[in-house]
Amino acid sequence: MNTGEADGNVIAAVDAPTAEDGSGVIHILLLTVGPIVLALVISGALLLILGVNPLTYYAVVLERGLFTSLGLEQSITRMGPLLLVAAGLIVAFRAGIWNLGVDGQFLLGAVLAAASAPALAHALPPALVLLASAILAAIVGVVWSLLPALLRAYHGVNEIITTLMMTFLGTSLANVLVKLMFLDPATTVPQTRTLPVDDRLPRLFGTTINAGLLIGLLAIVGVQIMMAHTAFGLKLRTVGANPVAAAHAGLPVAWLTVLVFALSAGLIGLAGAVEVLGIQGNVRADWNPAYGLAVIPLVFLARLNGYAAIAFVFLFSVLSIGGESAARRVGVPTFFTLVLIALIMIILATVEYADQRARAGRAS
Amino acid sequence: MPADTLMAKPHARPQPLAAPLVALRGIGKRFANVVANESIDLELRAGEVHVLLGENGAGKSTLVALLSGLLQPDAGQIIVDGSPMRILSPGAALALGIGTVFQHVMLSPALTVAENLLLGQGWWRRPARAALDQAVGAIARDFGLNVDLDAVTGELSLGEQQQVEIIRGLLRQTRLLIFDESTSMLTPQGIEELGALMRRLVERGLAIVFITHKLDEARRFGDRITVLRLGRKVGEISSERLEALDDASAHQEIVSLMFETIKATGEAVVGKERKRVAMSGKPLLELRDITVTGQSGSTGIEAISLSVWPGEVLGIAGIDGNGQKLIAEAIAGQRRLDSGKITFGGIAIDNLDVGARRKLGIRYLTDDRLSEGSVAAFAVSANLLLKEIGKEPFWSRGFTRTAVIDVHANAQVKEFDVRTPSIRTPIGKLSGGNIQKALLARELFGDARLVIFSKPTYGLDYNNIVTSRRRIAEVGARGIAVILISTDLEEILALSDRIAVMSRGRIAGILENTGDARLAVGGLMVGGALEHG
Numbered sequence: 042m043n044t045g046e047a048d049g050n051v052i053a054a055v056d057a058p059t060a061e062d063g064s065g066v067i068h069i070l071l072l073t074v075g076p077i078v079l080a081l082v083i084s085g086a087l088l089l090i091l092g093v094n095p096l097t098y099y100a101v102v103l104e105r106g107l108f109t110s111l112g113l114e115q116s117i118t119r120m121g122p123l124l125l126v127a128a129g130l131i132v133a134f135r136a137g138i139w140n141l142g143v144d145g146q147f148l149l150g151a152v153l154a155a156a157s158a159p160a161l162a163h164a165l166p167p168a169l170v171l172l173a174s175a176i177l178a179a180i181v182g183v184v185w186s187l188l189p190a191l192l193r194a195y196h197g198v199n200e201i202i203t204t205l206m207m208t209f210l211g212t213s214l215a216n217v218l219v220k221l222m223f224l225d226p227a228t229t230v231p232q233t234r235t236l237p238v239d240d241r242l243p244r245l246f247g248t249t250i251n252a253g254l255l256i257g258l259l260a261i262v263g264v265q266i267m268m269a270h271t272a273f274g275l276k277l278r279t280v281g282a283n284p285v286a287a288a289h290a291g292l293p294v295a296w297l298t299v300l301v302f303a304l305s306a307g308l309i310g311l312a313g314a315v316e317v318l319g320i321q322g323n324v325r326a327d328w329n330p331a332y333g334l335a336v337i338p339l340v341f342l343a344r345l346n347g348y349a350a351i352a353f354v355f356l357f358s359v360l361s362i363g364g365e366s367a368a369r370r371v372g373v374p375t376f377f378t379l380v381l382i383a384l385i386m387i388i389l390a391t392v393e394y395a396d397q398r399a400r401a402g403r404a405s
Numbered sequence: 406m407p408a409d410t411l412m413a414k415p416h417a418r419p420q421p422l423a424a425p426l427v428a429l430r431g432i433g434k435r436f437a438n439v440v441a442n443e444s445i446d447l448e449l450r451a452g453e454v455h456v457l458l459g460e461n462g463a464g465k466s467t468l469v470a471l472l473s474g475l476l477q478p479d480a481g482q483i484i485v486d487g488s489p490m491r492i493l494s495p496g497a498a499l500a501l502g503i504g505t506v507f508q509h510v511m512l513s514p515a516l517t518v519a520e521n522l523l524l525g526q527g528w529w530r531r532p533a534r535a536a537l538d539q540a541v542g543a544i545a546r547d548f549g550l551n552v553d554l555d556a557v558t559g560e561l562s563l564g565e566q567q568q569v570e571i572i573r574g575l576l577r578q579t580r581l582l583i584f585d586e587s588t589s590m591l592t593p594q595g596i597e598e599l600g601a602l603m604r605r606l607v608e609r610g611l612a613i614v615f616i617t618h619k620l621d622e623a624r625r626f627g628d629r630i631t632v633l634r635l636g637r638k639v640g641e642i643s644s645e646r647l648e649a650l651d652d653a654s655a656h657q658e659i660v661s662l663m664f665e666t667i668k669a670t671g672e673a674v675v676g677k678e679r680k681r682v683a684m685s686g687k688p689l690l691e692l693r694d695i696t697v698t699g700q701s702g703s704t705g706i707e708a709i710s711l712s713v714w715p716g717e718v719l720g721i722a723g724i725d726g727n728g729q730k731l732i733a734e735a736i737a738g739q740r741r742l743d744s745g746k747i748t749f750g751g752i753a754i755d756n757l758d759v760g761a762r763r764k765l766g767i768r769y770l771t772d773d774r775l776s777e778g779s780v781a782a783f784a785v786s787a788n789l790l791l792k793e794i795g796k797e798p799f800w801s802r803g804f805t806r807t808a809v810i811d812v813h814a815n816a817q818v819k820e821f822d823v824r825t826p827s828i829r830t831p832i833g834k835l836s837g838g839n840i841q842k843a844l845l846a847r848e849l850f851g852d853a854r855l856v857i858f859s860k861p862t863y864g865l866d867y868n869n870i871v872t873s874r875r876r877i878a879e880v881g882a883r884g885i886a887v888i889l890i891s892t893d894l895e896e897i898l899a900l901s902d903r904i905a906v907m908s909r910g911r912i913a914g915i916l917e918n919t920g921d922a923r924l925a926v927g928g929l930m931v932g933g934a935l936e937h938g
Contacts, residue, residue: 270805271800271804271805272795272800275787275794276794276795279783279794282780282783283776283779283780285773285776285777286776286777286791289737289771289777290791290792290794291738291758291760291763291792292794293758
């Protein structure tokens, strides 16, 4: 019940500006940029309390995440898997499905890609190895979402709970696979066999950025076009906004629900593959970047719009790459990036609420 | 004191009985431009079961809401114990001794009976369980009630839960107890028990207001019957008169009060110009013995057989919730049949889905405009095509052709006079009447051969009602078969060629809409058991 309603509001918010005149764009910009500035000020105050000069901190973050070529390349490289996760989440959220099982789907995809790529490298040409591993990772993600999907579609079981439970099992299973099945016997640290750098996703234009970025961009633009400009996307949005109306209109609600889960989890599994095949090269035991928790707020900041999500993912990548360096340099925990993101979310939600109240007040 | 002045003018009618416990004088209540109650006088006395009878929309629920403090009257006075009172909240009503047993039980299902009864006391108090045992024991003995205080409320039957509500009322020194359609969900045996209990309660000096749709209940359990119609009181049958009448004539008198044409407001009450539909040919739609189980306590439908011919308007009358909506959903393909057969244009359609049936020309305009008929957050243009997603020419190889969709939307909005700021406005922002027009445009688009209208004018204002009815008549005149489901008898009488009456999930009868159909249909609506003639 709650999911549908919440998501309905989100869609209403997404669609609302189109109904208004040209000032809508400025209005939206103000509503988005304002909270970010305010969040920077508040977290600056927090830094002051911690005894750190906020200007120094922000300067280091920007310098290491954006203004050095290595930092910028790192930031952009990180966008690849994040964009795929964002694409998977946007499909689900716009269709009214709360897929919160990102980390399980992501890790299992990553582990299977990490295990299969070195194994296949002997048998297949490199391009096919990458393709096969990526497809395998996507399929594993889909499989891991099947149980919540079927429970939701045919028994109405709330997917928030089931996907969270599956992510719990999924992260553990990923660990088990790394430690027991796919362990690289050559190393002392439990991890999978490492894919040689030459066999990984190709680099772009002589930089350290790999093709994962292109896959991510392709996915998120594709998802945006699908949701906004195709019949299939409209069907998914209809199911998400009002499943009763969808059934009344003759849409196969259960089947579409399963498809949404499959698309979402498939993209997220693929994100795991891109992370491993492009950046990490292997999966260490207990490794969990927890991208799900980071990207969920980002796609909401982007109001479930794919293009806006690209900008927010870029911002987050800069903050997290820069934040990692700044943490070492200034002595602030790495997690401070998340504090900043959380502040932006809270302030954004508050401003959004106030704005809707004001608009409702003006309307009546 | 103003109260004394008021009481100094006694009513002209000689009243041998004691002064009323609660009296309503000239009560009126309006919602926007709908009159819910107008100049209603009512006297509720201790020792009497006062029955309120009326169709859906007659104003009964509004009256209950006024008495129980949920609403405030716009005109008139509520007089309690001889003094005019303003009942500003449900709490105030309880303090005055006015309690209500609603149709849907208002107890917390997860709590025990005792916990439910102890709710509402100050949070700082320790629950007075011992005192409760004693008080409930006394009430149970007095009124012959039997209730287990430690039972979990949700596990009790509906009848038992109602008993808990009644006990809660009695614990609070209730003097006037209102039963708002309390029998509508009960089994026949449960109804008998409730009737007997109401009798015992009035014998102990309570006043009871009993709201029902069923004539036989009104007659057997009531001491006095007041009939409401379109928000006005159209008649009262006193206890002496009720006793003097035999069953048949009481039935006849009440049915004529409830359904007889009494207004001369110029609305189309005259009945429609009847065209002879060629019923000799094959019917377009045929339902044979269809049965659908109701979900979670709602009425199912059983052994429904109907035929509709092209160009015919078949009205389905009945009090709300007697299974009408299930018939519509079964025909549209939203419900699987448990048994029976549906043929349309000679083809068995039982196994076709909603989309396939729509393609054949079956259209269903739901009464639930906002939560079923449309997606509130989507633009008007998208809602106009909600049942055509992916079809040419609006989509080409799956891609949306916004320009084509906009042209279509603008044309539809113009043709059906949908008042909207823009075709991109979210449909949820439009008024009910305009949403209805948009949905009508959607259902009539393409080759419609059968249109089912479910309560098409429910909640609309006068102008939109007139427009909608004209549209429905036009649809029939174009040779399309029409099924018109409505709880508004005037609407059914004004538009239908034949009228089927639903009662408790079955068809109580199918009649030609001739001049004297009104009373016959009305009689079937309120209880086929006592049907006469």
